[in-house]
Amino acid sequence: MKQAYIFDMDGTLFQTNRILGHALDDAFTFLREQERWSGETPLAKYQSIMGVPLPEVWRTLLPTHTDDERILVDQIFQGALITHIKQGHGALYPGAEATLRALKAADHPLYIASNGWNNYLAAIVTYYELDRWLDGVYSIEDVASLQKSDLVRHILSNHQLTQATVVGDRISDFMAARTNQLPAIGCRFDFSNEAELAEADYIVSDLRDILKLSLASLSK
Known part of the structure; x- marks a missing residue:
């Protein structure tokens, strides 16, 4: 097997930044209407922690709120994200389709390992018809620990993969690769930062650059 x-997904294949602020504002507008939030929508704070599981996001953004309130806000947020996706407000990164197409044409198995929820991922895959190239889409919901390292391990086990490379933009992606003894390609995109990218084995500024990397150099 190749x-x-x-x-x-987020910040790697899909330009989440195009819809994140709008969806987050919808969620915090609800809190303001309920008199449970009085400040600005904490977009910058969310952007700084992109890549962590959503329960951790809401504990960080809403430290004094109840679990029930966080669950409700997440539901509003998820609904808003999906609505914006279906309305075409998001976008894939330049070269995403070309890269997936080329890798698939060369018989490389392709998977998604995302901290996003299943319904959210399904909306992206459906809207952009990514199932033309993907062999599997996995959400952090698929592992009890909600840890990206365990999700990658789950994919490796499910598909009996012996050679794989993780492609992502945040430290959770690179640590998932390292934990599973896989090489990591870091994407220098919207949510990335240089300190975290230093943990990747390779760095690209365009997804199409992945096609230029030597497969031999990615094998460990």
């Missing part, structure tokens, strides 16, 4: 590629 080397597989395990892609992150």
Whole structure:
């Protein structure tokens, strides 16, 4: 079997930044209407922690709120994200389709390992018809620990993969690769930062650059 590629979704294939602020504002507008939030929508704070599981996001953004309130806000947020996706407000990164198409044409198995929920991922895959190239889409919901390292391990086990490369933009992606003894390609995109990218084995500024990397150099 040829080397597989395990892609992150947000900030790697999908330009989440195009819809994140709008969806987050919808959620916090609800809180303001309920008189449970009085400040600005904490978009910058969310952007700084992109890549962590959503329960951790809400504990960080809403430290004094109840679990029930966080669950409700997450439901509003998820609904808003999906609505914006279906309305075409998001976008894939330049070269995403070309890269997936080329890798698939070369018989590389392709998977998604995302901290996003299943319904959210399904909306992206459906809208952009990514199932033309993907062999599997996995959400952090698929592992009890809600840890990206365990999700990647789950994919490796499910598909009996012996060679794979993780492609992502945040430290959770690179640590998932390292934990599973896989190489990591870091994407220098919207949510990335240089300190975290230093943990990747390779760094690209365009997804199409992945096609230029030597497969031999990615094998460990």
